[in-house]
Amino acid sequence: MAASFSYCGRFAPTPSGPLHFGSLIAALASYLDARANSGTWLVRIEDVDTPRAVAGADQVILEQLKHHELHWDGEIWYQSARTEVYQQALEQLQHLQLTYRCTCTRKQIKAFGPYYTGTCRHKHIRSPNSAVRFRNDDPILSFNDGWQGHVDIEPNFAGEDFVLFRRDGLFTYQLAVVVDDIEQGVTDIVRGEDLLTATSWQLNLWRYFTDRTPHFKHVPLALDEQGRKLSKQNHAPALSNTDAKEQLQAAMRFLGLTPNSRLNIPQMLTDAVAQWQARSFPEARQQDTI
Structure with missing residues (x-):
């Protein structure tokens, strides 16, 4: 008998420092894709490379996600465990x-x-x-x-x-x-x-x-002025928890969406989910079965 799997997505940052704008783009895209498919969105801390992990960075990342109203489902997994x-x-x-x-x-x-x-x-x-x-x-x-x-x-x-x-x-x-x-x-x-x-x-x-x-x-x-990927290694500035709305708007525009600045963050995310559902991707998602 074939078994089907409901949509389950994830955002899996490395705790080598706080999230930056490039991280936000990845987090937002995975969040919108999950919510647009009525799916689960998980967060996993990818600290398998323990020498790269910075003490306390995981909690900073989780707080940044909360301030941007990107609320995950279920428990946080840590690779180091x-x-x-x-x-x-x-x-x-x-x-x-x-x-x-x-x-x-x-x-x-x-x-x-x-x-x-x-x-x-x-x-x-x-x-x-x-x-x-x-x-x-x-x-x-x-x-x-x-x-x-x-x-x-x-x-x-x-x-x-x-x-x-x-x-x-x-x-x-x-x-x-x-x-x-x-x-x-x-x-x-x-x-x-x-x-x-x-x-x-x-x-x-x-x-x-x-x-x-x-x-x-x-x-x-997202690239910096030198054409390099925004990254912690390239000293990309950390996201500001006090500028969450503006940063989300910028990330939405980067992903080809049209944010409505008159909306609050939860409303803006709901609108972004609807836009994501309506857009055409190169490869349409189909349900896998085994």
Whole structure:
């Protein structure tokens, strides 16, 4: 018997600092897409890379979302509390003979070019001081995106044996995000287009853990005056909780919506949901079944 999944979206920031305007665009787009489809909108704190996490940044992020009236459903998940789950997922892939250990350093990899060429694939390394890579024998070279339309991925990137577990003992984002999205029942992933190419790797992992496939929308990135992505690394200014309405209006305009400044924030969001429902996307969303 086929099982259907109700819409479930999510916003999953890294707690390396407060949200900035680029973060707001991603949060707003995922929120509107969920509400436009009468779905659930989750918030997950992606702190699997614990050295990047800043103490207290998670609470700052949650307060920023509240001030912008972006209210989530359910409990907040933290990746740092889920290492045992990621270990089980890694062991599942190991059982399927889809992994191998690698001792290559970044310097060694760069010496051979921009992509990892599988140097350790046939070495049968057992040293615990090594990374674990995915044996990427059947790469996904293209997929359909709800915002970008048909997407082709550069074959050398798509076919790279990417890392699942780092030499420093941390699980990678690629593994953690897929495991979490599947376990939380996420059906739709709306995020920035900087993650467009990595979607190929993530879709590859999805098919080894479940029969269903999520829908993706990768929205454009906000850039600074130098043409760089707005990011914490590039010192993008934090969102101001006292200017929430103005910031939401700017984010709505960036996403091609027409905000009504006479409305308060909840009313403005309701109107934005209606506009989102009425717009035409390159790839219409259809309900998946398994």
